[in-house]
Amino acid sequence: MNITPPSKSNPTKQTLLMLALVLAVVVLAFAAGYMSRGFFITQDYPLLSQAVSILQDHGLKPIPTEPALEYGMIQGLLQAYNDPYTVFVQPPQNKLQTEQLQGSFGGIGMRMEKDSQGLIRLYPLPDSTSLKAGVLDGDRLFAVEALQITSDTGLDTIQAALNGPVGEKVTVTIGHAPDFAPLKLSIDRAETALPSVTWNLVPEDSRVGSVHVSIIASTTSSEIQKAIANLQARGASYFILDLRNNGGGLLDAGVDVARLFLKQGIVIDQQYRGQPVQSFKVDKPGPLADLPLVILINKGTASAAEIIAGALRAQDRVKLIGTPTYGKDTIQLVFDMPDGSSLHVTAAKWWVPGFPVPLQPDVSDADDPNSDAIELKAVQVLEGQ
Numbered sequence: 219m220n221i222t223p224p225s226k227s228n229p230t231k232q233t234l235l236m237l238a239l240v241l242a243v244v245v246l247a248f249a250a251g252y253m254s255r256g257f258f259i260t261q262d263y264p265l266l267s268q269a270v271s272i273l274q275d276h277g278l279k280p281i282p283t284e285p286a287l288e289y290g291m292i293q294g295l296l297q298a299y300n301d302p303y304t305v306f307v308q309p310p311q312n313k314l315q316t317e318q319l320q321g322s323f324g325g326i327g328m329r330m331e332k333d334s335q336g337l338i339r340l341y342p343l344p345d346s347t348s349l350k351a352g353v354l355d356g357d358r359l360f361a362v363e364a365l366q367i368t369s370d371t372g373l374d375t376i377q378a379a380l381n382g383p384v385g386e387k388v389t390v391t392i393g394h395a396p397d398f399a400p401l402k403l404s405i406d407r408a409e410t411a412l413p414s415v416t417w418n419l420v421p422e423d424s425r426v427g428s429v430h431v432s433i434i435a436s437t438t439s440s441e442i443q444k445a446i447a448n449l450q451a452r453g454a455s456y457f458i459l460d461l462r463n464n465g466g467g468l469l470d471a472g473v474d475v476a477r478l479f480l481k482q483g484i485v486i487d488q489q490y491r492g493q494p495v496q497s498f499k500v501d502k503p504g505p506l507a508d509l510p511l512v513i514l515i516n517k518g519t520a521s522a523a524e525i526i527a528g529a530l531r532a533q534d535r536v537k538l539i540g541t542p543t544y545g546k547d548t549i550q551l552v553f554d555m556p557d558g559s560s561l562h563v564t565a566a567k568w569w570v571p572g573f574p575v576p577l578q579p580d581v582s583d584a585d586d587p588n589s590d591a592i593e594l595k596a597v598q599v600l601e602g603q
Contacts, residue, residue, distance in 0.1 A: 266291075285557060292561075301564050303548055309558030310378035317381060319467055321414060321437030324384035324407035328353060330376060336369030338376065340392065351405040353390075358398050361391035384409045414467075415441035417449055420458070423597050427454030431475075434467030434522035439474040446506060456600040458593060459526075460514045462540060466521025469549055469568070476529040478504040479511060479536075485529040488549060490566040510603060512537050512596045515579060520544035528570035528577050537580040537599050539592060545576035 273281050282290060292306045307315065317323035327346025331339050338359040342349035359367050362379040380388060387404045394401065414435040420426040427449030429442060446457065466472070469488075476485045481503040489495045513527050513536050524543050530536045549566040569575075581599055583592045 289559075303546070303550055303562070303564045305562045307560045307562065310372070310375040312554075312558060312560040313378040313381065314374055318412055318433060319435050320412075321435045321441075322409055322411050323381045324386070325381045325410045326351075326388065326390075326405045326407060327410060330359070330373055332369075332373070338367055338371075338373075347406045347408050351403045352401075353392060353403065353405075354394055356395055358393045359390065360393060360400055363389055382407050413441060414438045415445050417445040419449065419452060419454060420593050420597060422594060424453055426456045426458060426593075426597050426600060427452075428458040428460055428593060430460040431464055431523070433464060434472045434475065434526075436468060436471050438467070438471050439478060442475060442478060443505065446509065456510045456597070458512055458514060458596045458600075459536075461519045461523045461527055462514050462516040463518035464520070464523035465518065465544075466523050466546065469522055469525065472522030472525040473498045473529075476526045477501075478506045479509065479530055480504055480533060481507045483533050484571055486525055486568045486570055488566050488568040490549075493566075510600055511535070512539055512599050512603075514538075514592060514596060515540040515543050515577060517541055517544055519577075520546040524575050524577055525568065525570070528573045528575065531577065531580075532570050532573045537603075538577060539581040539596050539599060540579050540583050542579065543575060543577040547575050 270281070281287065289306070289308060296304055296306055326348040327343040328348040329341040329343065331341070333339050340348070340353055340357040340359055341355050342353045359376070361367055362376060365371070365376070365379045367376065380390070382388060384407055386407050388407060389402060389404050391400050391402050393399055412435070414433045415429060415431050415438060417427060417429045420428055427446070429445045429449070431438060431442070442459075449457070473485050477500050480500045482500050485498045485500060487495050487497050511530075513530065515523075515527050515538050519527065519540075520543065524546065527536075527538055527543065531538050547567055547569055548564045549568055550562040551565045553561045553563065555561065581595060583595055
């Protein structure tokens with residue numbers, strides 16, 4: 219049998235053919251994705267597809283562009299889903315929430331306020347990188363990187379643009395009074411703590427230390443231990459854990475805080491759809507298990523904050539003072555989306571055995587904005603213990 223040897227091809231021609239093939243594959247993949255998306259909307263949601271077409275063809279106003287259109291569709295989906303805790307969070311707010319729960323972020327250390335004209339005024343914090351770079355009190359902010367600041371730009375959007383990885387620089391365009399001529403500054407981002415815990419001695423009784431927890435973050439357990447140690451060094455021997463207006467945060471962090479004050483037992487049980495019940499237990503006595511303690515609660519105490527209060531009350535570890543709590547006993551899984559947004563989906567329930575939420579106080583106190591009154595009542599309860 220005769221075999222004809224292959225002819226030698228032109229390398230340039232081969233390269234061009236390969237590029238053309240790759241381009242064809244990319245185009246076909248994009249077209250398939252686009253068509254499948256359109257097919258999905260048309261076949262599964264024909265009314266939605268028709269409504270979009272009607273707006274495009276007859277609406278006086280132009281139809282919203284991406285991502286606003288897609289965000290609106292997601293919000294409509296969640297409204298129909300009808301679960302108050304399943305929510306969609308847009309990128310700026312998602313970034314700030316994540317930083318708050320982590321307990322720190324990379325920022326440049328300045329406070330922002332809107333003036334009467336809706337313009338952003340800057341006030342650098344002491345020892346901040348913004349102050350060192352030349353930002354002055356009352357400066358106007360015109361831009362952060364490519365983000366142009368207008369009176370309609372939200373503070374969350376600006377803050378999210380300013381924050382970023384520690385050690386990286388961010389370019390801001392500001393203006394000094396009185397002429398506010400634009401000036402570009404390149405400012406280092408430095409780690410900035412977002413404390414979830416503050417504390418003080420009760421003015422009327424210096425034997426009592428009050429620990430205020432604003433959110434349940436990953437750092438809250440260590441912050442509480444730091445607060446207790448500081449108050450003890452200043453003479454406190456009785457303690458108030460103030461969980462009023464604490465909307466919760468990370469479930470695992472809430473369990474860790476409860477374990478600080480317990481010697482044994484179950485903190486909470488939880489159950490996901492179709493899964494067996496899972497128990498979070500105390501493995502060993504916590505470092506604050508013998509600390510004389512009461513907890514303040516109100517209608518703003520929710521979720522992980524209710525876990526702490528409920529777990530301690532269920533084991534007769536504390537008395538609860540205040541008003542009934544909010545009553546949020548569900549767990550949300552957070553799914554990060556490619557554009558920086560996130561979808562928070564209710565996926566499970568939790569409960570403190572024998573103590574359903576909303577939690578009821580042992581000592582009732584009207585939701586008085588005067589915190590001194592309820593702290594004095596807490597002191598009386600502690601003295602009675």
